[in-house]
Amino acid sequence: MANILLRDNVAGIEAYFAAGGYRPLKKALALKPAGIIEEVKKSGLRGRGGAGFPAGLKWSFIPKDAEGPRYLVCNADEGEPGTFKDRELIIKNPHALIEGMAIAGFAIGAAHGYIYIRGEFAAETALLEKAIASARAKGFIGRNILGSGFDFELFVHRGAGAYICGEETALLESLEGFKGQPRLKPPFPAVKGLFGSPTVINNVETLAAVPYIIEHGGDKYAAIGPARSSGTKLFCVSGAVNKPGVYELPLGTPLRDLIENNCGGMKAGKKLKAVIPGGSSTPVLTAAEALGVNLDYESLAAAGSMLGSGAVIVIDDGQCMVKLLQVLARFYHHESCGQCTPCREGCGWIEKLLNRLEDGRGTAGDIDTLCSVADAMTGRTICALADAMAMPVTSFVTKFRSEFEAHAAGRCCPPEAQGKY
Amino acid sequence: MPKLTIDGNTVEVAKGATLLEAAQQLGVYIPRYCYHPKLTVSGSCRMCMVEVEKSPKLVTACSTEAADGMIVRTTTDKVKAARKDVLEFLLINHPLDCPICDQAGECSLQDYYMAYSLAKSRFPQGDKARRAKRRAVGPHLVLDNERCILCTRCVRFCAEVTKTSELDVMERADHSYIDLKEGKALDNDYSLNIADLCPVGAFTSRDFRFKTRAWFLKKTSTICLGCATGCLIEAHHHENAVHRIVPRPNAETNTWLCDHGRMTYKAVRAGDRLAKGVIKNGVIDLEPALREVASRIDEAHSAAAVLGSPWLSVEDNAALSRLAGDALKTENFCFDFTAEQGIRDGILINKDPAPNTAGAMLLKAARGGLTLEEFSRRIGAGQIKVVVTEARAAAFIKDVVKASGARLIVFATNKAQIPAGAYATLPYASYFETPGTFINHQGLRRRAEPAVEAQEGVKPLWEMVNKLAVYSGTSLRLHCAEDALKGINF
Numbered sequence: 001m002a003n004i005l006l007r008d009n010v011a012g013i014e015a016y017f018a019a020g021g022y023r024p025l026k027k028a029l030a031l032k033p034a035g036i037i038e039e040v041k042k043s044g045l046r047g048r049g050g051a052g053f054p055a056g057l058k059w060s061f062i063p064k065d066a067e068g069p070r071y072l073v074c075n076a077d078e079g080e081p082g083t084f085k086d087r088e089l090i091i092k093n094p095h096a097l098i099e100g101m102a103i104a105g106f107a108i109g110a111a112h113g114y115i116y117i118r119g120e121f122a123a124e125t126a127l128l129e130k131a132i133a134s135a136r137a138k139g140f141i142g143r144n145i146l147g148s149g150f151d152f153e154l155f156v157h158r159g160a161g162a163y164i165c166g167e168e169t170a171l172l173e174s175l176e177g178f179k180g181q182p183r184l185k186p187p188f189p190a191v192k193g194l195f196g197s198p199t200v201i202n203n204v205e206t207l208a209a210v211p212y213i214i215e216h217g218g219d220k221y222a223a224i225g226p227a228r229s230s231g232t233k234l235f236c237v238s239g240a241v242n243k244p245g246v247y248e249l250p251l252g253t254p255l256r257d258l259i260e261n262n263c264g265g266m267k268a269g270k271k272l273k274a275v276i277p278g279g280s281s282t283p284v285l286t287a288a289e290a291l292g293v294n295l296d297y298e299s300l301a302a303a304g305s306m307l308g309s310g311a312v313i314v315i316d317d318g319q320c321m322v323k324l325l326q327v328l329a330r331f332y333h334h335e336s337c338g339q340c341t342p343c344r345e346g347c348g349w350i351e352k353l354l355n356r357l358e359d360g361r362g363t364a365g366d367i368d369t370l371c372s373v374a375d376a377m378t379g380r381t382i383c384a385l386a387d388a389m390a391m392p393v394t395s396f397v398t399k400f401r402s403e404f405e406a407h408a409a410g411r412c413c414p415p416e417a418q419g420k421y
Numbered sequence: 422m423p424k425l426t427i428d429g430n431t432v433e434v435a436k437g438a439t440l441l442e443a444a445q446q447l448g449v450y451i452p453r454y455c456y457h458p459k460l461t462v463s464g465s466c467r468m469c470m471v472e473v474e475k476s477p478k479l480v481t482a483c484s485t486e487a488a489d490g491m492i493v494r495t496t497t498d499k500v501k502a503a504r505k506d507v508l509e510f511l512l513i514n515h516p517l518d519c520p521i522c523d524q525a526g527e528c529s530l531q532d533y534y535m536a537y538s539l540a541k542s543r544f545p546q547g548d549k550a551r552r553a554k555r556r557a558v559g560p561h562l563v564l565d566n567e568r569c570i571l572c573t574r575c576v577r578f579c580a581e582v583t584k585t586s587e588l589d590v591m592e593r594a595d596h597s598y599i600d601l602k603e604g605k606a607l608d609n610d611y612s613l614n615i616a617d618l619c620p621v622g623a624f625t626s627r628d629f630r631f632k633t634r635a636w637f638l639k640k641t642s643t644i645c646l647g648c649a650t651g652c653l654i655e656a657h658h659h660e661n662a663v664h665r666i667v668p669r670p671n672a673e674t675n676t677w678l679c680d681h682g683r684m685t686y687k688a689v690r691a692g693d694r695l696a697k698g699v700i701k702n703g704v705i706d707l708e709p710a711l712r713e714v715a716s717r718i719d720e721a722h723s724a725a726a727v728l729g730s731p732w733l734s735v736e737d738n739a740a741l742s743r744l745a746g747d748a749l750k751t752e753n754f755c756f757d758f759t760a761e762q763g764i765r766d767g768i769l770i771n772k773d774p775a776p777n778t779a780g781a782m783l784l785k786a787a788r789g790g791l792t793l794e795e796f797s798r799r800i801g802a803g804q805i806k807v808v809v810t811e812a813r814a815a816a817f818i819k820d821v822v823k824a825s826g827a828r829l830i831v832f833a834t835n836k837a838q839i840p841a842g843a844y845a846t847l848p849y850a851s852y853f854e855t856p857g858t859f860i861n862h863q864g865l866r867r868r869a870e871p872a873v874e875a876q877e878g879v880k881p882l883w884e885m886v887n888k889l890a891v892y893s894g895t896s897l898r899l900h901c902a903e904d905a906l907k908g909i910n911f
Contacts, residue, residue: 162593164593179590184462184463184464184481184484186486333594333595334593334594335593335594336593336594336595337593337594338571338590338592338593338594338595338596338597339463339465340465340466340467341465341466341467341468341507341510341511341570341571342467342506342507342510344510344571344594344595344597345510345511345513345514345595346510347594347595348514348550348594348595349510349513349544352548369543376502376503376506376509376510379477379478379479380467380470380478380479380503380506380507381467382464382465
């Protein structure tokens with residue numbers, strides 16, 4: 001099928017317009033906000049940032065009778081290791097995001113939208129600013145959009161390099177000018193979000209799908225993919241495949257198809273060993289598991305992992321699982337905000353345990369400790385970062401225990417020995 | 422009003438109450454580090470997690486609002502495991518320097534470890550994160566970052582109570598540490614509350630540091646005489662020496678205590694503490710001093726006068742009034758003090774630095790006497806030649822005494838209190854050594870209770886007044902502080 005999101009030659013406003021762009025906005029402005037939310041609910045669109053929460057339902061949580069402003073925030077702080085899809089969307093199809101935000105803003109009654117973009121995306125920020133300026137010049141953003149009486153202003157705010165600011169409430173703290181640390185919930189952002197006002201936070205990819213849903217109807221979008229995982233999804237494939245990159249596929253596509261067809265299979269001489277299917281925090285799948293799973297929310301959950309952000313990290317047989325987990329642990333240890341005890345202390349402890357195993361100082365007991373520390377972190381903190389550390393630990397150790405045991409027995413993996421156990 | 426069940430017992434709580442508060446109402450204790458009833462909820466230490474039926478994860482009791490029909494369990498295996506895990510996490514990077522830590526004996530890490538963990542360490546000593554040790558961070562506090570568990574009570578106290586925001590958490594993850602913000606020192610008027618708030622030995626009091634071990638301390642409930650607020654306090658003492666003062670939180674006046682109030686105990690054992698009399702600048706034994714003072718009073722006859730003091734208890738003021746009325750038989754006495762009352766800084770410190778202005782006015786109501794204006798006028802006019810008063814109250818008549826050359830006889834606990842030009846000074850026992858009643862700015866009658874014994878020979882003021890009367894040839898028959906109150910309706 002044709003791509004909905006990643007389309008060629010629509011980056012400029014004229015091209016986007018010529019391809020039918022901003023027609024959905026005009027259509028939306030003639031609808032009632034509740035009607036738009038109903039359409040998005042019907043589409044079955046689920047949050048593409050990682051959690052997969054139904055977008056229409058999220059919008060409907062904004063209290064009807066809330067006084068004062070409401071805000072729409074786009075989470076473009078794409079930081080999950082392995083993920084590089086929002087960046088691609090912003091480069092190739094920025095107006096789908098802008099239009100989607102204007103429609104969403106109208107639906108929830110927000111006059112202001114913020115795009116919180118990852119600090120490292122300097123060039124993308126400039127592109128986005130330019131696209132917003134051209135949309136504003138055409139009257140798609142600003143006061144009295146298309147004569148509808150609806151005002152919607154859009155701001156781009158650059159992050160300062162913290163992974164945790166991709167967590168929606170930490171993002172709000174950062175946007176407000178504070179240290180990026182997740183907030184206690186409840187209250188949820190829909191009730192008390194940005195500057196204490198009702199706020200909807202959606203991922204870039206989620207918002208970019210909205211114009212299509214308005215243009216073609218929720219039913220048509222829902223018809224793509226399996227029942228509870230409707231629509232298309234961007235998959236970012238990295239690792240030893242022939243053609244790594246971003247692919248837009250209907251949800252429900254077999255992972256085997258993505259690797260073998262879209263990506264042209266494994267690189268010569270490399271054998272598939274494992275796949276992290278949804279970004280670094282999702283549990284790893286063995287080659288056998290990976291080749292039997294479909295890429296949708298339910299199938300991956302049934303396989304014991306998650307669709308997450310759609311970052312498919314392909315691990316070949318030349319990789320050492322202990323070393324890989326050590327890399328992840330170093331990342332999560334560095335990025336833990338330090339607020340909650342289990343995450344603050346646990347991430348550091350896990351990295352130290354893995355350092356011992358990797359350096360040949362580890363013992364068999366360290367492997368058990370690793371698992372019990374991960375257990376003690378799971379489900380015990382304000383946000384999901386501790387779980388994001390614990391899930392790979394548990395899955396790596398469970399599924400590739402022999403490699404950890406080999407390390408504990410003193411057989412480390414110098415480059416030449418990689419893949420031998 | 423939501424009704425819920427905690428560990429099988431049903432409780433009805435106010436709307437908005439948290440599970441921790443609801444449990445407290447039932448007498449169920451839930452361990453906590455970051456939670457403090459007077460600070461905003463942080464929910465970050467994860468020590469107070471409990472099980473709520475139908476909730477897939479454990480929830481923090483400090484931040485979860487009680488809802489009707491909730492079934493809460495605080496003693497399940499899941500809850501016990503969570504507490505044990507949090508304690509293990511908190512201890513892996515803790516230096517375990519309890520033998521040299523002031524907090525030992527009153528440390529939440531020690532107490533909770535004994536109550537909820539008792540696990541053996543699985544963390545290699547050499548892997549512990551090292552942090553800055555014992556830094557002075559203000560006039561009253563020392564900070565040891567290694568002992569800190571990052572509960573952020575201190576940060577929230579400075580942000581929310583004193584609104585001075587000196588502290589913040591720097592860095593992230595297990596590199597996090599509490600530090601002063603750039604260009605700040607922890608020198609607000611309430612900094613020592615942080616030593617109390619800190620559940621571990623990270624913030625310790627510079628004053629109390631290494632004085633004694635916490636378990637030796639005996640505790641006496643008494644009141645602070647640092648100003649007219651009259652906070653409820655506890656004096657902690659060992660071997661007849663007060664070592665520190667902490668607040669006794671109460672709804673009427675104080676949760677906290679100011680640093681000034683906390684330091685008032687220092688006068689008790691200060692180097693300039695008076696145990697003998699002072700005539701002009703010479704120290705002499707008490708008996709000859711009393712004899713000398715008595716003869717100066719007798720010499721003045723009806724020109725002798727008594728001025729009460731808002732720094733003295735109601736009983737001691739009453740004793741002074743008896744001295745004027747029954748021993749000196751003079752009309753020249755005054756208990757007329759007015760000072761603006763009210764909290765000066767929005768927290769605790771009163772505009773009136775004296776603790777008993779209201780109590781002294783009670784004497785005025787009961788015994789009459791001159792207004793302070795008339796009293797001063799009579800000194801100026803030479804009608805009063807000798808004034809007996811308390812050292813700090815002498816400030817009210819300082820100028821007119823100097824101008825007229827009247828003789829000033831003062832009671833003082835410390836040499837530093839003695840006003841310039843005083844003719845004689847008599848010592849008396851401080852209110853850490855003798856009881857007394859005080860009335861605070863709200864009209865609350867509160868009692869100072871002795872924590873320690875006065876030095877040999879140092880007597881309460883009423884007893885000194887009794888002796889003075891005897892030397893003057895009369896007897897007031899005061900056998901205890903309350904005897905002076907006879908005829909005073911209060």
